[in-house]
Amino acid sequence: xxLLLVCVLLxxxxxxxxxxxxxxxxxxxxxxxxxxxxxxxxQSILGNETLAEAxxxxxxxxxxxxPFWRKSSPLHYxxxxxxxxxxxxxAPPQGDAYIALSRFSDELKSAEATAExxxxxxxxxxxxxxxxHQPLHAGNGKDRGGNDIKVKYFGxxxxxxxxxxxxxxxxxxxxxxxxxxxxxxxxxTEKIKAWSIADPVVWITESTVIRDQxxxxxxxxxxxxxFKHLGTLNERLLKAGIRIATSLNQxxx
Numbered sequence: 450x451x452l453l454l455v456c457v458l459l460x461x462x463x464x465x466x467x468x469x470x471x472x473x474x475x476x477x478x479x480x481x482x483x484x485x486x487x488x489x490x491x492q493s494i495l496g497n498e499t500l501a502e503a504x505x506x507x508x509x510x511x512x513x514x515x516p517f518w519r520k521s522s523p524l525h526y527x528x529x530x531x532x533x534x535x536x537x538x539x540a541p542p543q544g545d546a547y548i549a550l551s552r553f554s555d556e557l558k559s560a561e562a563t564a565e566x567x568x569x570x571x572x573x574x575x576x577x578x579x580x581x582h583q584p585l586h587a588g589n590g591k592d593r594g595g596n597d598i599k600v601k602y603f604g605x606x607x608x609x610x611x612x613x614x615x616x617x618x619x620x621x622x623x624x625x626x627x628x629x630x631x632x633x634x635x636x637x638t639e640k641i642k643a644w645s646i647a648d649p650v651v652w653i654t655e656s657t658v659i660r661d662q663x664x665x666x667x668x669x670x671x672x673x674x675x676f677k678h679l680g681t682l683n684e685r686l687l688k689a690g691i692r693i694a695t696s697l698n699q700x701x702x
C-alpha cells in the first residue's frame with residue numbers, strides 16, 4: 450500500500466504536459482474560437498463533450514492496460530538539444546508529439562477511420578498542441594523535460610516540470626473557467642491574428658527558447674519564481690488555445 454501511494458504521488462511529475470487545469474484552459478480557449486464548420490464536425494465526433502474535457506483524456510488513458518497506451522508516453526513531447534532546432538531524427542522509435550500530431554491529423558481526415566479512431570485522434574490533437582506549448586515538453590534530452598531537476602517549491606519537494614505543468618497554475622487558486630476568463634481578457638484582435646499559427650515547428654521553437662531561460666539558479670523556489678514567469682506561462686496557454694482552434698478550423702475546413 451505504501452509503495453502504491455508513492456507511485457500515485459509521483460505520477461503527475463513523470464512526463465505529463467500541462468496539468469489537468471492547464472489543458473482544460475487551452476481547450477476552453479480553443480472552444481470559443483472555432484468556426485461553425487469546426488464546431489459541427491467536432492460535435493459529430495465527440496457529441497456534447499467539450500474540448501476542455503477532451504484535452505485531458507490522453508493523460509487519463511495512460512493508466513490503461515492496453516498496449517497502445519503503455520507505449521504512448523513519447524507522443525506527448527519532443528526532444529530538441531540545446532542550440533538546435535527540431536528534427537525528427539531525435540524522436541524515439543514510437544515517434545514523438547510532432548510525428549503523432551501529423552498522424553492523428555491524417556486519421557481525423559481519413560474516410561476509412563472508425564468513429565472511435567476519429568475520437569481518439571481529435572482528443573490527441575487537442576492534447577498534443579497544448580503539450581507542445583509547455584516549454585519543458587520540448588526537452589533538451591538531458592533531464593527528462595525538467596523532471597530530473599529537483600526543487601522545493603514553497604518548501605514542498607517537487608521538480609521543475611511539475612512546477613510548470615501544475616504548481617504555478619494551481620497556485621493562482623482559480624478554477625479552469627475562472628483562469629480562462631482572466632487571461633483571455635488580455636487578448637486583442639491583433640494578438641489573435643499574430644498567434645494563429647498552425648505550424649508545430651514554430652511552436653516547438655518558441656518553447657525551446659523559453660525552456661532555456663526557465664532553469665532556476667538554485668533549488669529553492671518561492672514568490673520570485675512565479676512572479677518572473679507567470680506572464681510567460683499565461684501567454685503559452687493563450688497561444689496553445691488559439692492554435693488548437695486554428696489547427697481544428699483548418700482540419701475541418
